[in-house]
Amino acid sequence: MAKQKYWNGSDWIQISPSMQEFLDHLANNVLHTAYTTCATAVGTTAKVASLTGFTLVTGSRVTIKFTNANTASAPTLNINNTGAKAIWLNGTQVGSGGWEAGAVIEFVYDGTRYNAINDAGIGRLCNLETTNKNNLVAAVNELFTNVSSGKIQVAAAITDKGVNANGSDTFSQLASKIGQIATGKKWASGITSSSATTMAFRLGSSGTSTVSRPFITVSGLDFIPNFIIASTNGETGWGSITVFRRDGFGTLSMIRDIHISDTHWSSTSSGEIAGFRSDVGNAYVDGTGFRLPFKSPNINNIQWVAFE
Incomplete structure (x- = not known):
């Protein structure tokens, strides 16, 4: 390797190949180490x-x-x-x-x-798009936390609609449960019997007046009915349909009882009678079931339908 000349400001100097290699090595160390x-x-x-x-x-x-x-x-x-x-x-x-x-x-x-x-x-x-823009791991963790929080909120909203959901559910499971949410009015039906005894039911037409009547009791509902229909099938030679309507006026709830009796060849109707208070006394209509006065005692196979 030929010697190289360098200008030192006043005179030219020559550097031997070994010195040049040493300087190059030092420069390389500074650059890479x-x-x-x-x-x-x-x-x-x-x-x-x-x-x-x-x-x-x-x-x-x-x-x-x-x-x-x-x-x-x-x-x-x-x-x-x-x-x-x-x-x-x-x-x-x-x-x-x-x-x-x-x-x-x-x-x-x-x-x-x-x-x-x-x-x-x-x-x-x-x-x-995350709040943390300086650390990729922190940004990914932030994204995971936000997604997890969002799933919890979605699950809570689904549960509020009557379908059990959990924040640990997969997105596919949450989507499936959203499809299970009822979009119409709820209703339920069943068979019950009227009581052998009577209870005093508060009339809605006057302050504290009551009337003693047999009653029907139903439990296991998951909604508050607004209309209830109870019908008998004529096992004693007659049939009846009783319709209850629940009205809400502040703390006052009224039930209107329309009773229709049918014989073999003719029919009569009692029409609409005074309502019964369901917010006080023995009658009630709530989110778990109802107890309502009925016309006759010891009637079996009473078919009822309740509508939200």
């Missing part, structure tokens, strides 16, 4: 590191392993007391959670700040 560690506490803003032979100039590159994570809102980096410089990543200043403990980050100094080198395939973190 600028590595150190930083043990500054997690909450301290000014991160400090030392690196032998490091000079801070525009274009300087350095790789640092951070012993601790970062929780400071706007951390800076100061190497060899060259001054605290802001740390940026993908066009955004790094904030709390910028890196985890043990992270190894390469920086390039642009004359103003240290820019962390990021895999271009990940994209610019500043374009994330």
